[in-house]
Amino acid sequence: MKDTAKHQGLRNQLVSQLKEKGITDLRVLDAISRIPRHLFLESSFADFAYQDKAFPIAAGQTISQPFTVAFQSQLLQVKKDDKVLEIGTGSGYQTAILCAMGAKVYSIERQNELFKQTSVFLPKLGIRPKHLSFGDGYKGLPNHAPFDSIIVTAGAPIIPSPLMAQLKVGGRLVIPLGNEHQIMTLLIRKNETQFEKHEFGEFRFVPLLENKN
Numbered sequence: 363m364k365d366t367a368k369h370q371g372l373r374n375q376l377v378s379q380l381k382e383k384g385i386t387d388l389r390v391l392d393a394i395s396r397i398p399r400h401l402f403l404e405s406s407f408a409d410f411a412y413q414d415k416a417f418p419i420a421a422g423q424t425i426s427q428p429f430t431v432a433f434q435s436q437l438l439q440v441k442k443d444d445k446v447l448e449i450g451t452g453s454g455y456q457t458a459i460l461c462a463m464g465a466k467v468y469s470i471e472r473q474n475e476l477f478k479q480t481s482v483f484l485p486k487l488g489i490r491p492k493h494l495s496f497g498d499g500y501k502g503l504p505n506h507a508p509f510d511s512i513i514v515t516a517g518a519p520i521i522p523s524p525l526m527a528q529l530k531v532g533g534r535l536v537i538p539l540g541n542e543h544q545i546m547t548l549l550i551r552k553n554e555t556q557f558e559k560h561e562f563g564e565f566r567f568v569p570l571l572e573n574k575n
């Protein structure tokens with residue numbers, strides 16, 4: 363499937379909706395206006411790709427709602443060349459948004475089917491994350507740490523301590539915390555031992571699951 367002027371028009375409308383819903387970071391909005399979300403969906407859902415909704419992807423997972431992607435990306439305050447760790451690659455849409463913002467993205471996915479699919483698909487779009495890995499996001503990527511920021515895109519019952527340890531001082535960890543529903547939570551690392559916590563209302567994600575490998 364192609365990216366056409368019609369799709370660009372739909373993306374512009376989506377960007378307007380996201381502004382109305384409170385997204386102000388122009389670099390986030392610019393990335394959303396450039397990444398062709400319809401190509402990340404199974405063809406039966408592609409017509410709805412620019413509605414602000416989550417949709418099913420392979421392996422029983424979901425592609426996050428655009429507002430959620432924009433909200434989490436805004437909380438990260440990504441700067442060009444920042445090293446960002448993402449937990450839950452899924453469709454690769456959030457990965458692509460962070461790459462479009464100039465981040466060096468490291469992403470982990472525990473479903474092999476999605477890991478393989480996304481590893482092939484993103485380069486076809488000209489999107490090159492620094493590192494895609496198949497494994498357990500609870501552990502982070504100690505060999506590549508520390509990170510400027512970390513984003514978790516599945517609902518986490520707890521904050522995995524390895525992720526806190528892999529964050530630079532001054533870095534930001536954005537994680538939806540909870541079981542049935544989640545509270546979007548931002549941790550800012552103040553120094554070696556202290557983290558400042560901020561909470562931003564309720565969201566719904568598929569669960570961050572324990573290691574199955």
Ligand code: SAH
Nearest residue numbers: 425450452453456471472498499515570571
């Ligand atoms: N960022 C994705 C969101 C996908 S949904 C997107 O934009 O499409 C969340 C993803 O987290 C799912 O693909 C799920 O398989 C993955 N996931 C769940 N538990 C995980 C874990 N422990 N480690 C890595 N990925 C995990």
